Every structure is written in structure tokens, then in C-alpha cells.
Amino acid sequence: MTGSSSSSDDARTDGDELARPEGGDHVRTDGGEHANPFATVGDDIERKQRIGRVFVAVCAASTLVGIVALVVLLADVLLEAWGWVTLEFLTYPPSRFIENYYPGGRGAGIFPALVGSILLIALTAVFTMVLGVGAAIYLEEYAAESRLKGFIEANISNLAGVPSIVYGLLGLAVFVRFAGFGESLLAGALTLTLLILPIVIVSSQEALRAVPDSQRHAAYGVGATDWEVVRDVVLPSALPGIMTGTILSLSRAIGETAPLIMVGAATSMFRAPIEDVSGIPVPDLFGPFAAMPMQIFDWARLPEGDFQHVAAAGIVVLLSILLLMNATAILIRNKYETR
Amino acid sequence: MSDSYSTTDETTDSEAANSTDTGTEARRPGETLDETTPSIQEIPERETVIEATDLTVHYGDVEALKPVNVRLPEQEVTAIIGPSGCGKSTFLRCINRMNDMVDAARVGGELRYRGTNVYGDEVDPVALRRRIGMVFQKPNPFPKSIYDNVAYGLKIQGYDGDIDARVEESLRNAALWDEVKNQLDSSGLDLSGGQQQRLCIARAIAPDPEVILMDEPASALDPVATAKVEDLIDELAEEYTVIIVTHNMQQAARISDKTAVFLTGGKLVEFGDTNRIFENPENQRVEDYITGKFG
Structure with missing residues (x-):
């Protein structure tokens, strides 16, 4: 037996011309010197x-x-x-007359809604960065493990699933009516902030949790205070993750329509929400505003057939901005990950 | 089994030879045997830096450290050895209050640093950690440049001298300067594991602490890097008090002047001169542990 197995080994190592001709079936039925040692376990693996x-x-x-x-x-x-996204489309206010959108016409487009959306998202970004990252740092770095903390975290996760129209109602009640901001850019931005805050908090917490404890210990070990550990070690390491999560949340917010309807954003505005303060353009925080998703909705419901092209052009602009934001998020992530 | 016997013998012999060279602690293995009363709490010839009095630690309901009474001398290397889960790291982390970061940990008794109870109300753990540096098991440089890694402690402690000079001095003392002097701006993470650990040692000694705690500093390193770190510890002991946790008994025998043996259950079973502990331990279980019968 030992002799035969060693000879089969030889045949295998000697070269293909010796091992190959004896096909698998022959070897198995033969049962003698060239029996497949894996024959009994083969079928199960095959399945x-x-x-x-x-x-x-x-x-x-x-x-x-x-x-x-x-x-x-x-x-x-x-x-x-195709052919409807022109420079005029980007720089002119909307019009009721389809002729104005034609190339060579008087010019009409998405400008006020574009500026409105960008300002809205910029404001929302500032609010969510401060509130979301602040809350995440508190929960992750400072709050002691307790039932209360668990309860708060569970609720934040649940809030992420609340439909956006509910946030719209909340924004209407709190910011538009109670705080007296009116149907303004500020009220819209604050409402969108509430909408994405849970997601930003959760993703920021995950980014903070991904910073290894060994890094914190290293800083504590040379005599850093809690604040210095967060500022010098934890935040720099977590920032790419925080930025990625925040930007992705913002790109969700920029496409939101429901909450903006509730806080009374205009479907169509002929003026961008910008004030002229002694020659310098300043965002008009308390003025009315339009946003791209609502402008697109407004175009899409117009009966005239060519307005479908205008709506599609609006969608292309909105998607481009979304794409730009997501690309920024990916760039930030890659830049810091390779370091 | 016989293998571990022979290696233990070898290393203790060479350790004995080493200590003859260094002088003060010289004691031939034979002499220790002749001593009539090798008391557990040998009076240290050097001044005490760390003194534990009935120090206990609980993690929740679990007693991680049974009352520890020990005095650790200055400018010597004290090794803390023992099997896994015996509380040796817990004890080490009590000294600079790193256990504060574990929510469930409760510390009882007293731990005095130069006579002051570090768990007293008036002691800020941040100030304490500025006097007591620490090197961890896994090299943990910051994802910053080599220079910034070493300078970090100086910067947050408001060092008002020449930071560049101090960084160079620390890297030299950590036996790393010659390898990194041309790449101070590159990331500390680009170094090899052994270099990273020496960088962490440089970071720990840069603010000039008095005591350096090391938690199994060589356990993640290859033999060559381990040898370098061990040489380094030897040199550090000229200036600093080094307290090192290790699970490697040969290492403890090679590098330490004093040895503390913790055994399962978080009990400090024996403390004394390293030579004596390895040649003639008083406690039978310590002898069993050191000779490799368990652990």
C-alpha cells in the first residue's frame, strides 16, 4: 500500500503525460493503486x-x-x-411662457431656485455641523454609559426614520409660527437641519467610535486634558468620516420637497433670496425663497408639453449639484484615508 | 518542560553577570541562597517613588486587585510579571490613573507618588500623567509627523524651551535619531513596528517625566526590535524610574533590578531583587510560575 501510493506520487510529480491519461473515473472505479483520496468527501462539496x-x-x-x-x-x-440646459437657464428667473425658455428667446430658468437651494444647504450645513458633531462628541466622548444615554441614542436612531413631512409640520409650528421666522430661508434651513440631524449624529458617532482607544490613551499618557484629546487626536482622525456622513446627509436634504412645502417655500420665485447691503450681496435670511425641487415640481405640473423638458433640465441641474457634493465627500474621504 | 528550565537558568546567570558590572545591586546567585532572612519587603536602598498601601481595584463586582502593599524605588527598573489576568496591567494603570477611563473601575486604598496620594481630591490626573509617562503594548504613534509625535507632549504642557532641541534629544535617548533624522516630517505610521515603539518611548520621555510606565512594550515586536527596546530600557533607568509589565520572564530577568510577581486573583505574591526572585523565591507558587510549571 505504501509502495503504491508513493508510486502514484511519483507519477504525479513526474509530469502530466503520466498522470493525465488515467482519467478521474477510471481511477475511482479501479479502487486500487490510484484511488482518489478525496472521493468520499467530494459530492457534498460539489453541492x-x-x-x-x-x-x-x-x-x-x-x-x-x-x-x-x-x-x-x-x-x-x-x-x-438635451439642449435645454443653457447658460440662460442657469442665470434667469423662471417664466410662465414657454417661449422664453427656447434657445434665443428672452431667457428664463432656474436661477432663484438654484441660489435658494445653495443658500439653504449652506445654512443647513453650518447648523448640522455644529449641532450634529457637538451632540456626537458629547455622546461618544463625554457621556458616561448609562440607561439615559442608551435611551437617547435609541431615540436618535428612531428619529432618523421619521417621515420628512413630519419634520415639515414641526418646522411650521416651531420656526415659522412660534419663533416668528415666517416662511423664510432661515425657517427652511432649520427644518432641514432637524431632518438630517439624527443621521449626522449617528454617522459622526460611528466616525468617532472608529478612532482607536490606543490613540486617546497615547494623548492622555503625555498629560493631555479631555479637551485636548478630543481636539488634537479624536477629531482630526474622525473628521473625514464626519465630513462624509454630513455631506451625504446634506445631499439628501437638498432634494427634499415635503418639509419645504410645509414651511411655505415658494414654488416659483422671480428673485433670488439675496439682499443688497451697500453694494455687497447678502443672503436674505428672513425673506421668502424657492428651492430647486419645488421649482421642478412647479414646471412638471404645467400643462404645456415643452415644460417637461424644462423640468428635466431642472432635474439635471439638481443632480449635477448632488453629484458634485457626493464627489466632494469621496474626495475628502480618499484624501485622508491614504495619509 | 526541561527546555524552560534551562533557558531560565541561562538568563538569570547572564543577569547576575550584568548586575556585577553595574555595581550597586551585585549579588551572585549563590549569595542570595546564603542569606538568612530574605524579607519580602526588602528596604530599598534608593528612595521610594511609588508606594501602594492596601491598593485595590474592582471592575464592577469583580476584584481585579487584592490589597497591594509595595514600595517601588527610584531610578531602577521594576518588572511586574505574572500570568494573564493576574492584575499586573491593572496595577500599572493605577499608577498614572489610566483606570479612571474605565467607567466600571473602582480604586480603593492609597497609592502615593513621592508621598502624595494620587487618588486624593487635590490631585489632577492630568498633572500626574505629566510626571509619569507611559508606553503601551501596541505602538500607538499619532497619525502625525515624527516631529509632531515627539513634540506633542511638550506643546500641550506649555514647554517654553527649544522644542527642536528637546525633540532631537528625546529621539537620541530613544535610540531612534540616526534612523529618522532625515525624515522628521514624514508620518510616524510609516516607521516599522520597532521604530514606532521607540518613537512612542521618545514621545513619553520628551516632557521629561520622572517615572515611565511600560505595559508589555515589546510584546508586539520581533526579536531584533525587542532587543533594541530592552537595551533602551537599560539606558533609561539611568535617568528615569521604569516600571515595566511583561509576560516574558526572561525579559524581566534580563532588564529589571526589582521584580514584583502577581499571581492569579490579582494578588501581589512576592516582591524583591530580581536575582533573588529568580534564584530563590520564597513562595512555592512563584517558584512554580518562574520555572514554568504553570502560567
């Missing part, structure tokens, strides 16, 4: 491998569905908008 291949196929198909849907949607919008 599992098949299940594995089916699983991969299902996963790949799932991926494909999402991608195909997205590509079709994008292609449709791009085709609709």
Missing part, C-alpha cells in the same frame, strides 16, 4: 459549491436591477433635457 454559485448569481442580479434602473432613469432625463 455546496452549486448553492454558492446560485447565491452569487442572485446577488449579482440584485446589483444589476439597481444599476439598470438608475441608468434608464438618467438616460431618460438627459434625453429630455
Whole structure:
């Protein structure tokens, strides 16, 4: 037996011309000197491998569905908008008359809503960075483990799932009416802040949690105070993660329509929410404003057929800004990860 | 089994030879055996820096450290050895109050640094940690430049001297200067594991603490890097008090002047001159542990 197995080893190592001619089946039935040592365990593995291949196929198909849907949607919008996204479209206020949107017409477009959306998102970014990151730092770095902390964290996670229209109602009650901001840019920004705050807090907490304790200990070990540890060690390490989470949340906020309807954003404005203070353009925080999603909605519901092209052009502008924001998030992440 | 016997013998022999060279602690293995009363609490010839009195630690309901009474002398290397989970790291982290960061940890008894109870109300742990540096098990340089790593402690402690000079001196003392002097601006994370650990040692000694705590500083390093760190510890003891936790008994025998043995249950079982502990331990279980019968 030992002699035969060693000879089969020799045959294998000697080269293919010796081992190959004796096919697998022959070896197995023969049962003698070239028996496949794995023959008894083979079938079960074969079956599992098949299940594995089916699983991969299902996963790949799932991926494909999402991608195909997205590509079709994008292609449709791009085709609709082809030729309608012009410089005039970006720099002129909207118009009721479709002729004004035609190339060579008087010029009409998305300008006030574009500026409104950008200001809205800029304000929201400032508010969420301060409130969201502040809350995350407190919960992660300072608050002691307790039932109260667990309760607060569970509620924050739940708030992330609350429909945006509910936040709109809250914004209407608190900011528009109670605080007296009116149907203004500020009220809109604060409402959007509430909407994305839970997501920003949770993602920032995750970024902070990803900073290894060994880093904190290193700083404490040379005599840093809690504040210095957070400022010099924890925040710099967590910042890329925090920024990524915040920017992605903001790109959700920029496409929101429901809460803005509730706080009374204009569907169509002919003036950007900008004031002229002694020659310097300043955002008009307390004035009315329009935002891109609402402007697009306004165009889409107009009966005249060509307005569908205008709406598509608006969507292209909105998507471009979204894409820009997401690209920024990815750039920030990559820049700091490779360091 | 016989293997571990022979290695223990070898290292203690060489340790004995080393200490003859250094002088003060010289004691041939034979002499320790002749001593009539090798008391557990040998009176240190040097001044006491750290003194624990009935020091206990509980993690929740679990007693991690049974009452510890010990006096650690200045400018010597004290090794703390013992099997896993015996409380040796817990004890080390009591000294600079790193246990404060564990919410569930409760410390009882007293731990005096130069006569002041570090758990007293008037002691700020931040101030304490400025006198007692620490080097951790896994090298943990900041993701900053080599220079900034070493300078960090100086900056937050408001060092008003020449930071550049101090950084160079610390890197020299950590035996790293020659390897990194041309790349001070590159990230500390680009160094090898052994270099990172020496960088962490440089960071710890830069603000000139009096005591340096080391928590298994070589356990994540390869033998060559370990040897370098051990040499370094030897040199550091000329200027600093070094307290080192190690699970490597040969290492303890090689580098330490005093040894404290913790055994399972968080009990400090024996403390004394390293030579005596390794040659002639009083406690049978310490002998069993050192000779490799368990642990």
C-alpha cells in the first residue's frame, strides 16, 4: 500500500503525460493503486459549491436591477433635457411662457431656485455641523454609559426614520409660527437641519467610535486634558468620516420637497433670496425663497408639453449639484484615508 | 518542560553577570541562597517613588486587585510579571490613573507618588500623567509627523524651551535619531513596528517625566526590535524610574533590578531583587510560575 501510493506520487510529480491519461473515473472505479483520496468527501462539496454559485448569481442580479434602473432613469432625463440646459437657464428667473425658455428667446430658468437651494444647504450645513458633531462628541466622548444615554441614542436612531413631512409640520409650528421666522430661508434651513440631524449624529458617532482607544490613551499618557484629546487626536482622525456622513446627509436634504412645502417655500420665485447691503450681496435670511425641487415640481405640473423638458433640465441641474457634493465627500474621504 | 528550565537558568546567570558590572545591586546567585532572612519587603536602598498601601481595584463586582502593599524605588527598573489576568496591567494603570477611563473601575486604598496620594481630591490626573509617562503594548504613534509625535507632549504642557532641541534629544535617548533624522516630517505610521515603539518611548520621555510606565512594550515586536527596546530600557533607568509589565520572564530577568510577581486573583505574591526572585523565591507558587510549571 505504501509502495503504491508513493508510486502514484511519483507519477504525479513526474509530469502530466503520466498522470493525465488515467482519467478521474477510471481511477475511482479501479479502487486500487490510484484511488482518489478525496472521493468520499467530494459530492457534498460539489453541492455546496452549486448553492454558492446560485447565491452569487442572485446577488449579482440584485446589483444589476439597481444599476439598470438608475441608468434608464438618467438616460431618460438627459434625453429630455438635451439642449435645454443653457447658460440662460442657469442665470434667469423662471417664466410662465414657454417661449422664453427656447434657445434665443428672452431667457428664463432656474436661477432663484438654484441660489435658494445653495443658500439653504449652506445654512443647513453650518447648523448640522455644529449641532450634529457637538451632540456626537458629547455622546461618544463625554457621556458616561448609562440607561439615559442608551435611551437617547435609541431615540436618535428612531428619529432618523421619521417621515420628512413630519419634520415639515414641526418646522411650521416651531420656526415659522412660534419663533416668528415666517416662511423664510432661515425657517427652511432649520427644518432641514432637524431632518438630517439624527443621521449626522449617528454617522459622526460611528466616525468617532472608529478612532482607536490606543490613540486617546497615547494623548492622555503625555498629560493631555479631555479637551485636548478630543481636539488634537479624536477629531482630526474622525473628521473625514464626519465630513462624509454630513455631506451625504446634506445631499439628501437638498432634494427634499415635503418639509419645504410645509414651511411655505415658494414654488416659483422671480428673485433670488439675496439682499443688497451697500453694494455687497447678502443672503436674505428672513425673506421668502424657492428651492430647486419645488421649482421642478412647479414646471412638471404645467400643462404645456415643452415644460417637461424644462423640468428635466431642472432635474439635471439638481443632480449635477448632488453629484458634485457626493464627489466632494469621496474626495475628502480618499484624501485622508491614504495619509 | 526541561527546555524552560534551562533557558531560565541561562538568563538569570547572564543577569547576575550584568548586575556585577553595574555595581550597586551585585549579588551572585549563590549569595542570595546564603542569606538568612530574605524579607519580602526588602528596604530599598534608593528612595521610594511609588508606594501602594492596601491598593485595590474592582471592575464592577469583580476584584481585579487584592490589597497591594509595595514600595517601588527610584531610578531602577521594576518588572511586574505574572500570568494573564493576574492584575499586573491593572496595577500599572493605577499608577498614572489610566483606570479612571474605565467607567466600571473602582480604586480603593492609597497609592502615593513621592508621598502624595494620587487618588486624593487635590490631585489632577492630568498633572500626574505629566510626571509619569507611559508606553503601551501596541505602538500607538499619532497619525502625525515624527516631529509632531515627539513634540506633542511638550506643546500641550506649555514647554517654553527649544522644542527642536528637546525633540532631537528625546529621539537620541530613544535610540531612534540616526534612523529618522532625515525624515522628521514624514508620518510616524510609516516607521516599522520597532521604530514606532521607540518613537512612542521618545514621545513619553520628551516632557521629561520622572517615572515611565511600560505595559508589555515589546510584546508586539520581533526579536531584533525587542532587543533594541530592552537595551533602551537599560539606558533609561539611568535617568528615569521604569516600571515595566511583561509576560516574558526572561525579559524581566534580563532588564529589571526589582521584580514584583502577581499571581492569579490579582494578588501581589512576592516582591524583591530580581536575582533573588529568580534564584530563590520564597513562595512555592512563584517558584512554580518562574520555572514554568504553570502560567
